Amino acid sequence: MTKRNYATVNPCVMCQPMGSALAFKGIENTMVLFHGSQGCSTYMRLHLAHHFREPVDIASSSLSEKGAIYGGRENLKKGLKNVINRYNPKVIGVATTCLAETIGDDVSAIIREFKEEEGIGDDPEKDIIIISVSTPSYGESHVSGYIKALDAVVRKFAENSEKPKIPEDIEIMDYMENMEIMGYTEIIEKEKVAETLQEAKSPDIKETTNGKLNLLPTESLSPADVRELKEILEATAGDYIFLPDISETFDAPLGNELPKIAPGGTRLSEIADMPNSRASLGLGIVSKNLALAYLEESHGVPGHSVPIPIGLSNTDSFFTELVNTIGCPIPEEYQKERGRLLDAMVDVHKYLYGVKVAVYGDPDTVFSLTAFMLELGMNPVLVATGSKSRDFGKRIKQIFEEIRPELEPVVLDGIDFDSLNDAVSECNPEILIGNSNGRYIAKARDIPLVRVGLPIHDRVGAQRILTVGYRGALELLDRITNTILEATDTFTAPVQVEPAAYAGQGAEKEFMEGAQ
């Protein structure tokens, strides 16, 4: 519409607790509880249920007016107790909503109190593990909520599994609070300094590793993506730990058993084992992978991040990284798949060349998608993310520089769909790639939309959308190409021009009428 400075129109991000739920739900036997009022958790459940088409149980401490004024201590404790009674989880992920943050509840203190009262100890074998993460939405977006939750999980387990050298909750809380103020990188840097002062106890890193490889994404991938990555890791690394594993929890098969908490998810013993792994591989390079950094700095697990493996070169670097860290060959099967992708890219190159595309969504997904579009010869005229991201623009520019320096894309972060709409009218893409919320723009301009990301609630199969690996690239390639073909297919449309050339005057008139 017009330039706006104050109002947000049609948001392109979700709030922080949503991200934390996406992360927590990938852990075995875990329940999520939002500390705040009832509405937030119901809305997010609704949103997730729409997308994954699974029941999504998220508890709320259901703060009422009294709780909001005098603090939510009692509600939170009661909520925890009821969740334990009814669901009997091994882990409870507690995320705060805006309300709880604004009234200033000291969540970790309340949890500590609760554990004392209930006689819950710190033995990961038999005690319930309660992990809290501070996720006020007025801070950042669901992307940071996801990253923070993973970090909190890894920390909790790492600290639990070792001899408790630091009082646990306080650590996390301080860290979280600091993060609000300073932003990720500063805090990481600070920590690094602290670490080096402390000097890694064993510079000859990881003699006593479990030989496993940690995998930590920065953004929620689809269950199909997680399954694909696990298959690849199975075939290469063999031993790996993928956190969080939503491949079953958000895409549960219909079986005889109907447990209260969807089965699957990363096993707790594995999470506890992450500090002993030989290396960590982060997926996503735009956002800072906090858990990965923590494992490296505090536990000497060497970490490396590659882009989310969408498209040829990104999947190549994923495999290259695997080969480098593990030293295994690339299995024949994947060489073949890669070959098939190349073959398909050649097959469709003319359909795609120069096609103007707009990509939007979460920063790292968009980064990887854009790289793929460029490889295919498409022209990403507009690249946008709803999250505020410091490095997004820089990274995107970089990738253009590398592959197609002559192109001049519009790159935006922290947008809403209204400003995306403005940008779309400026850039005139022929196709959109992103989540379902772009459908209004697509409809209004009569251009097709290829659905990737979250939420996808107006089509089925969001759980099964595969984009990663060579196979994912192939599927995406087919979808994009077919969408374009569908939109531009003139073969079956009535031919109008040719007959007129040799038809008589009268016949021409008739033809015109007939065509209408």
Add this chain to the structure above:
Amino acid sequence: MKEKTGIVDTLEERQPYIIRKQERGQVIPLACDNNSLAGAISQRACVYSGARVVLNPVTDAVHLVHGPIGCAGYTWDIRGAKSSGIETNRSSFSTDMKEIDIVFGGEKKLSNAIDELVGIYRPPVVFVYSTCIVGIIGDDLDSVCKTASQKHNIPVLPIKSEGFKGNKSDGYKAACDALKQLIKRPEEETVEKKPEVSQKARKPKINILGDFNVAGDVWLVKPLFEQMGIEVIVSMTGDSTAKTISRAAEADLNLVQCSGSMNYLAKWMQQEYGIPYLNVSFFGIEDISIALRKTAEYFGSEEMKKQAEEILETETNRIMPEISRVRERVEGKKAAIYMGGAAKALTLIKGFSELGMEVVIIGTQTGKKEDYEQISYSVRNGTVIVDDANPLELADLLVKQKADLMVAGVKERFIAYKLGVAFCDFNHDRVVEFEGFDGFVNFTREVDASINSPVWKAVKQRILKPEGVESERTAVKENGENISEKPCAKKYKEMHMDPEFLRQNQDDAVESQV
């Protein structure tokens, strides 16, 4: 006390909220109308959501959510409320409050946002919703809105909908309070309305309250009244505009459908403008008939009564073949109802009886004591009545009450599906009309499609056991008759799902007595 406990395995504090209707129509007090229990995973939303669902269908309004981004994001275009014209309501507007706004207050940003949006969209009205944190930091919404109102010369109405200050019903009330301010006093109109006079003098006029034009419902209802010679001024709030709402007080009668949200407004209009109201429903042949007849009766015109009967006859005859066809296919099936409000739940009971189905579970998120009393009169013995149910309770009830079909919203849909129970969405996510005659046909078709789909058969056998299939086949071959007595076949029939929640307290389980 005994009957009250143990219907399902749930938290002790939740037990009073679940009862089973017993013999002789006796009413057992059901606890309701309280705040949700912490940690119990209520299906309810918040005050804001209540206000939003009621007002959202006002098509030409700017609905501005003052708060952090999420609250607005999750309610973007949530209700499939159709508009015949402008669609400003389908955008989601938010002040996207940041940390700095929390610390220093969000009033400035809010007033700027209003200015900005009014400049761009030129709406006739702006609704400003407050969310939880606004209630905490104490922004003075009233004064910001008042100033903006004067500045732009349009109503800018604050909706006090802080999520934690009550429940959905309080949101309905907040929404009605806003609507009140949009309704203008009619000029040179006597306050007291005499049906006989108005009928002679001019065309009778009504409002429909509590119809949100989901999937275009209103468009199937309005013509019925128009055929009876009645003008429908406005439907609140489905497909309404600030202008049509402002004329509401010209009506002779209000027909209230969603009583939970709109009775409050109807009562106020009665007091303020002397407009009486009738509670009706436009769902199901019986309820539509009642609605038309009651209305005609109110206006007292024989002509109108005749027209109503004519409409009812032709329309019923028109759809009956289809209804009967479906009825044959679904008769005797058991239905579960879990709705937001009681009005819909009540009308559904009748709808199901028209299809020959029985209701075995009925519950609402926000029902009041009177509602549950009425519900318990309307259902058969053995039906379980539940307030503010949570997912585990619902799942448990579906299994124990042996429901074949559930009618509810999206959050419940996947619980039903996992259990192998058919499902029909009666909330705002549906894409076909359920009201009016054709709407009822749509509904019955959907019930049929879900109950009689062959997928449920497939879903019964959740693990493939080739040996089992083999032996069953040989069993059939060897001995054609009485297959069900064969051990392996029986094993198959009983190979039910094994919900974890049923394994505990098995003894407490009360089998359905229906």
